[in-house]
Amino acid sequence: MSSLPVTRIDARLAKLKTEGRAALVTFVTAGDPDPKTSLSILKALPGAGADIIEFGMPFSDPMAEGPPIQAADIRALAAGQTMVKTLAQVRAFRENDHETPLVLMGYYNPIYIYGVERFVSDAKAAGVDGLIVVDLPPEEDEELCLPAIKAGISFIRLATPTSDDKRLPVLLKNSSGFVYYVSVLGVTGVKSAAAGDVAAAVARIKAHTPLPVMVGFGVKTGEQAAAIAAHADGVVVGSALVNAVRDSLDDGKATATTVKAVTDLVADLAAGVRRGRP
Secondary structure (H helix, E strand, O other), X not given: OOOOOOOHHHHHHHHHHHHOOOEEEEXXXXXXXXXXXXXXXXXXXXXXOOOEEEEEOOOOOOOOOOHHHHHHHHHXXXXXXXXXXXXXXXXXXXXXXXXXXXXXXXXXXXXXXXXXXXXXXXXXXHOOXXXXXXXXXXXXXXXXXXXXXXXXXXXXXXEOOOOOOOOHHHHXXXXXXXEEEEOOOOOOOOOOOOHHHHHHHHHHHHOOOOOOEEEEOOXXXXXXXXXXXXOOOEEEEOHHHHHHHHHHOEOOEOOOOHHHHHHHHHHHHHHHHHHOOO
8 A cells, every 4th residue: 555644534534433433425426417506515515414525527428327427427517517617616615624535536538638647736736635536447557546646645446346355455555545345236326235245345355454444335325324334434325415416406407405405315324324333
């Protein structure tokens, strides 16, 4: 594992460890359903109970995503979202929040088009703490992972049920921040894993790394969050929040209930995470 200075991610997870509870990691898509509403949602997440934020970089071909996040990407792109606007939203978020870790998540193509050196520099300046780039394997670490680490940005890896004990050390070599365990095979937002399977998987990953392990894919309710939080260092929720945005829209446009629909669900999930370890 490459060394980084202590980051917001490290500080937040260390604090939660002293509190004896798991983290709630929330994913929303930048620019969904429009840039203004998206920024309002982003700013409201910490107050609703989000401990770490994953901010999705919209892409036209998000191959690992299920229909909810695909649709969110389409809404965001149709509303004019760009990488420049996504980074501007991070800067706006940082004007009033200097502590909540923020991770950009998505695919390599938009970063490549933007320019890797420019992206890493601008992301760091904006206040980005980590990156999850789902289609860049560790064999391609020189493309983005190592430049990000050099700039002080954590590079967070996905592990899956098929990541065996031979593959895990390769995945984790340059990982930092935390490990995101994708608890089910398939695309996002379709299935959820059994708590017992999660416990065994987390233990197996922890045998290879001191990094905290966050578990996601398929968590929709506070009860599900509580069950996962009993066994993991954190719970990641994405598709359910994206669906909350979708279900609040009127003819594809934001309504007066859009932000509250997201924050109400985040509050329920946060309460669940806190119940996970009595």
